[in-house]
Amino acid sequence: MDYFTKYDDYLKFLDQDKYKNYFDALNLYYLDDPRQICPVCNKIGIVKSKDAEGNLTMKCVHDCGWNMVIKSPEYINVYHVRKNKIGELNELLYQLTDTTEFNKIKNQYLNTKHDLDEIDEIFEQQQNEKKKLIDEKFETFSQLVELFYQRKKLFNEIKNPIPNVTKLKLIDIFKNEKGTLSDTRIKSIAKDYDLNYDDLINWFAWLKTSKAYIDVKTELDKVSKELENDKKQLEDINLNLLIIDPVIIEKKDVKRKVKEAEIPKKISPKKLPIKKIVVKKSPVKKPLVKKVVKKPIPTSGQKKIKVKKLR
Ligand SMILES: [Zn+2]
Numbered sequence: 001m002d003y004f005t006k007y008d009d010y011l012k013f014l015d016q017d018k019y020k021n022y023f024d025a026l027n028l029y030y031l032d033d034p035r036q037i038c039p040v041c042n043k044i045g046i047v048k049s050k051d052a053e054g055n056l057t058m059k060c061v062h063d064c065g066w067n068m069v070i071k072s073p074e075y076i077n078v079y080h081v082r083k084n085k086i087g088e089l090n091e092l093l094y095q096l097t098d099t100t101e102f103n104k105i106k107n108q109y110l111n112t113k114h115d116l117d118e119i120d121e122i123f124e125q126q127q128n129e130k131k132k133l134i135d136e137k138f139e140t141f142s143q144l145v146e147l148f149y150q151r152k153k154l155f156n157e158i159k160n161p162i163p164n165v166t167k168l169k170l171i172d173i174f175k176n177e178k179g180t181l182s183d184t185r186i187k188s189i190a191k192d193y194d195l196n197y198d199d200l201i202n203w204f205a206w207l208k209t210s211k212a213y214i215d216v217k218t219e220l221d222k223v224s225k226e227l228e229n230d231k232k233q234l235e236d237i238n239l240n241l242l243i244i245d246p247v248i249i250e251k252k253d254v255k256r257k258v259k260e261a262e263i264p265k266k267i268s269p270k271k272l273p274i275k276k277i278v279v280k281k282s283p284v285k286k287p288l289v290k291k292v293v294k295k296p297i298p299t300s301g302q303k304k305i306k307v308k309k310l311r
Helices: 005-013 020-030 080-093 097-155 166-174 181-192 197-239
Strands: 046-050 056-060 066-070 074-076 242-246 247-250
Touching: 005 097, 005 197, 005 242, 020 046, 020 066, 020 166, 020 247, 074 080, 080 197, 097 197, 166 181, 166 197, 181 197, 197 242
Parallel strands: none
Antiparallel strands: 046 056, 056 066, 066 247, 074 242
């Protein structure tokens, strides 16, 4: 299987409304209303059922013939699949000594090898993506360390103590003048507050470095958080990679009015386009949760998924 293509497609579709029909159909299925009417004959009475594979069926009890089948999507755990493929590969390698079946086994071996390569490509791309953020984090951290020592050095160069009351006034001046003070201005402040000129130069430089330190620290926190989110998101995808899309088969093509329904949380359409991907296999087995879905899939204004940007 072309796992990498599946992965790539999955990322592409995360912020599109590809699954709108699916979620509309789920809305219809999970609508808990005994007075639910058939979208074709408009009479009350829809029978719902679920088979062992988790496929959902809805049927009109009247003779209009309307029915709908929702075939569940399929997800794989990429880690498990990889582990199994490695096992298969070793087994096939061992079997290759059986010369009568050589060509057959050889083809199986090549196919399995292909699958493994595809999966490794997914991991490679994810590593590259994470590496960018790791490098950025390291660079920001280095800046922070540099500023830390710079600040310490400036502080040590202040020879005479500055009274706390004066310090507060100096901070106000620094803020009001946006940290840009000319030598003449500093000279005049030194005179006003009876301070040593060099001390004051160092004191303002210390304030400036402290501000830069805080800014870089904020940036570092941001990058760290982004990296964590990315790791988490990629991990979620690896645990639940969609390999077979859901399919909706409707016997009569009619315009259905989609009402609000309680959809199990795990297949809530809101879960798809946002950062956290928690779509699980056979979600319909899970108990219903109180979640009213107003819009099946938001098509605009939603958060862009991070991985897409880095593609
Ligand atoms: Zn009907």
